Amino acid sequence: MTILPRWLQPFPKTLNADAPKGPWGGPGAGGGNDNGGGGGGDGPRNPWSLPPGGRKGPARPTALDEFLKKARGGGGGFGGGGFSGLPSSPNARVLWAIGAAILVAAWILLTAIHAIAPQQRGVVTYFGRYAGTLDPGIQLTLPAPIAQVQKVDVQNIRTEDFPETGGENLMLTGDQNIINLAYSVRWNISSPEDYVFQIAEQRSTVRATAESSMREAVANMTLNQALGSGRTRIEAEVQDRMQRVLDSYKAGIRIQGVAIKQADPPERVNEAFKDVTAAQQDAITARNQAQSYLQQLSARAQGEAAQFDKVYGQYKLAPEVTRRRMYYETMEAVLAKTDKTIVEVPGVTPYLPLGNARKLPDAVPAAPAAPAATPAPAAGGGQ
Known part of the structure; x- marks a missing residue:
């Protein structure tokens, strides 16, 4: 066939x-x-x-012909100028040109104009190579993919907590004891270009540097120093050591501060250490009280010595008068504490109406007094 x-x-x-x-x-x-x-x-x-009578009527257009006709914006199949993939109508060409212009403008607007916030800096790269740093404001660069801009926040203070998920963070001290230490590190970005290009994992680098620096500082301290007076010194040493290490990496990172939030012995021996700490606090309190009492006695002694110097100066000027005055003052101070009356002037009647005399209160209940004897008459007679 x-x-x-x-x-x-x-x-x-x-x-x-x-x-x-x-x-x-x-x-x-x-x-x-x-x-x-x-x-x-x-x-x-x-x-x-073909059928016996031949093909009758015009050929029916296929679905492909209809699709091509719509894609060309009219024109009827493959006739009238052929199929070139572009719109044949002038209005369609204008619409295509306007759409292409809008796409190009949007592409340039999104990739060539950059709004840098006041707390940000823009790191510019041309084909992946560092080209400069953009300051805050509206900045222009070449469009992508020629230029790329990475925005970096240089004012935000980042905080790293140790341990990150809670639990114990045990470290060895210089006197072979173990301490559970919780602390935090605050840092920010000082050089955006170094921060972007010099190290790959910035946060992990900061955490590893902080951990090693803290362990080194604690290893040079005793347990008592780490629990008490040495904490400020540890914080300063860790901050300084971290900054020196990161500067050697050219990481573009500035350490703002290190703060120890908790310094305790391990949980299993924490109660015993609390008792020791309480005893130490009691000893410090007693020592402070003794120092205060010593200062009071010293001030009183110095005042009495100054007073004696003044009296001695007066004594050198008038010894008899000063001696008598001192005697009177001493007797007044001694007799003011008793309820007896002594009369030494001769020629005075022995009986004096002292019933209304003031009697000082006794510290303890006094025993009943014996009846007073009748005074003997004075020599030479009398009533």
Whole structure:
């Protein structure tokens, strides 16, 4: 069987004059229909040949033709200028040009204009190579992918807590004791370009540096120093050591401070250490009280010495008068504490009406007094 293309079908008799009849009623089938028709009874009609009357009416457009027609914006199939993939209508070309211009403008606006906040700096790279640092404000660069801008916050203070998830953070002191230490590190960015390019994992580097510096500082302290008076010294040493290490890395990081939040013995021996700490606090309190009492006694002694110097100066000027005055003052101070009355002036009647005399209160209940004896008459007679 031979299937001829359509442009050869007008010449079937010339090309197939000597061809044998086929099973479809064409040549070689014994039928009289040269187009493969089965109207003569010589066999079935060839299904690939044209109908007996030829193709009637215009060819029906396929779905592909309709799609290409819509893609070109009209124009009808493959005719009228051919298919080039571009719109053939002038209005469609204008719309395409406007759309392309909008896309280019949006691309430039998003990748070439950069708004840098006051607390930020922009690190610019051209094809991955450092090209400069942008200051705050509206800045322009080449569009992507030629230029890339990474914004870095240089004013934000970041805080790292140790341990990060709670629990114990045990360290060894210089006197072979173990301490549970919790602390925090505050840092920010000092050089954006170094921060971006010199180290890959900035936060992990800061944490590793803080951990090693703290362990080194604690290893040079005793347990009592780490628990009490040495904490300020440890914080200063750790901050200084961290800054020196990060500067050697050119990390572009500044350590703002280190703060020890908790310094305790391990949990298993914490109660015993609390008792020791309480005893130490009591000893410090007693020592402070003794120092205060010593200062009071010293001030009193100095005042009495100054007073004696003044009296001695007066004594050198008038010894008799000063001596008598001192005697009177001493007797006044001594007799003011007793309820007895002593009269030494001669020629005075022994009986004095002392019933209304003031009696000082006794510290303890006094025993009943014995009856007073009648005074003997004075020598020489009398009433």
